[in-house]
Amino acid sequence: ERCGTSPSPVRTSEVATGLFASDPNHLRSPRRKRLLQKWPAKSSLGEGSKRLPQAIIIGVKKGGTRALLEFLRVHPDIRAVGAEPHFFDRNYDNGLDWYRELMPKTLEGQITMEKTPSYFVTREAPARIYSMSRATKLIVVVRDPVTRAISDYTQTLSKKPDIPTFESLTFKNRTSGLIDTSWSAVQIGIYAKHLDNWLQFFPMRQILFVSGEWLISDPAGELGRVQDFLGLKRIITDKHFYFNQTKGFPCLKKAEGSSKPHCLGKTKGRTHPNIHPEVVQRLRDFYRPFNMKFYQMAGRVFGWDD
Numbered sequence: 307e308r309c310g311t312s313p314s315p316v317r318t319s320e321v322a323t324g325l326f327a328s329d330p331n332h333l334r335s336p337r338r339k340r341l342l343q344k345w346p347a348k349s350s351l352g353e354g355s356k357r358l359p360q361a362i363i364i365g366v367k368k369g370g371t372r373a374l375l376e377f378l379r380v381h382p383d384i385r386a387v388g389a390e391p392h393f394f395d396r397n398y399d400n401g402l403d404w405y406r407e408l409m410p411k412t413l414e415g416q417i418t419m420e421k422t423p424s425y426f427v428t429r430e431a432p433a434r435i436y437s438m439s440r441a442t443k444l445i446v447v448v449r450d451p452v453t454r455a456i457s458d459y460t461q462t463l464s465k466k467p468d469i470p471t472f473e474s475l476t477f478k479n480r481t482s483g484l485i486d487t488s489w490s491a492v493q494i495g496i497y498a499k500h501l502d503n504w505l506q507f508f509p510m511r512q513i514l515f516v517s518g519e520w521l522i523s524d525p526a527g528e529l530g531r532v533q534d535f536l537g538l539k540r541i542i543t544d545k546h547f548y549f550n551q552t553k554g555f556p557c558l559k560k561a562e563g564s565s566k567p568h569c570l571g572k573t574k575g576r577t578h579p580n581i582h583p584e585v586v587q588r589l590r591d592f593y594r595p596f597n598m599k600f601y602q603m604a605g606r607v608f609g610w611d612d
């Protein structure tokens with residue numbers, strides 16, 4: 307358990323008003339004894355209570371959501387669930403109390419977070435999150451939809467080595483070049499379409515888009531934007547990262563609650579199979595108009611079509 311970095315507001319105001327300073331015997335005073343009973347030693351203060359998340363990483367699958375959450379956990383004012391709760395898609399019937407129980411304990415002022423990348427493409431998720439709290443902050447890590455699709459396919463392939471090739475799954479009909487938009491690996495990347503669904507419930511100012519590419523090339527830059535969005539002090543900076551040549555990705559110099567360097571596991575940063583360049587080009591052409599629409603909606607150019 308991490309202790310809070312700032313004293314409770316009540317304590318601060320008492321010190322500030324000189325309550326103790328004016329009384330040289332304050333250590334023995336009955337008032338002090340009462341206060342000590344009310345506010346026990348700092349070790350037991352670090353308990354806190356479980357709260358529903360105020361911010362959620364809702365997507366996208368294979369965007370870099372684990373990296374973002376692991377990096378954010380370094381911040382003393384963020385506490386996050388490790389596993390993906392899948393509450394707003396698969397486990398909604400379990401109820402909000404069940405969901406809250408999954409959360410880590412937090413102190414006043416700390417932010418509770420979770421990440422479940424499938425929320426972004428779940429039709430019911432916006433209404434459900436809205437009904438939990440309309441003030442929920444939403445974070446989406448987006449990545450070039452073409453590499454995202456290949457990454458998605460690579461993950462499936464690692465679990466089911468017998469599936470058809472990426473090329474054959476991409477097309478409804480290879481000769482006509484018609485793309486199978488019902489294949490989830492393709493579908494998830496139509497960001498503008500999914501975002502429309504969220505905008506029925508949440509204003510743009512409550513949604514932050516993080517670039518999966520820049521999260522790799524400039525993790526501190528993206529983390530700066532996220533900390534601002536969450537209203538937190540910029541504590542996570544470039545000093546927290548180093549580029550691990552072997553891994554080929556940025557890693558933490560010190561993981562949360564540890565003094566050792568930490569990279570993500572083997573399932574993050576897999577080698578992708580080579581996809582036929584014509585298929586890649588066809589997918590690029592397919593996504594281009596959706597990407598343009600998405601840049602416009604998000605107010606940020608992600609540079610996937612440069």
Ligand SMILES: Nc1ncnc2c1ncn2[C@@H]1O[C@H](COP(=O)(O)OS(=O)(=O)O)[C@@H](OP(=O)(O)O)[C@H]1O
Pocket residue numbers: 366367368369370371372373423456457458460518521522555556557569570573574575576577
């Ligand atoms: N620092 C760091 N280390 C390792 N991997 C990193 C990092 N930053 C981003 N990424 C990219 O994250 C991709 C996996 O995305 P997710 O964590 O969102 O995947 S998942 O949806 O939760 O399965 C993963 O995709 P693949 O490269 O296809 O494996 C990585 O490219």
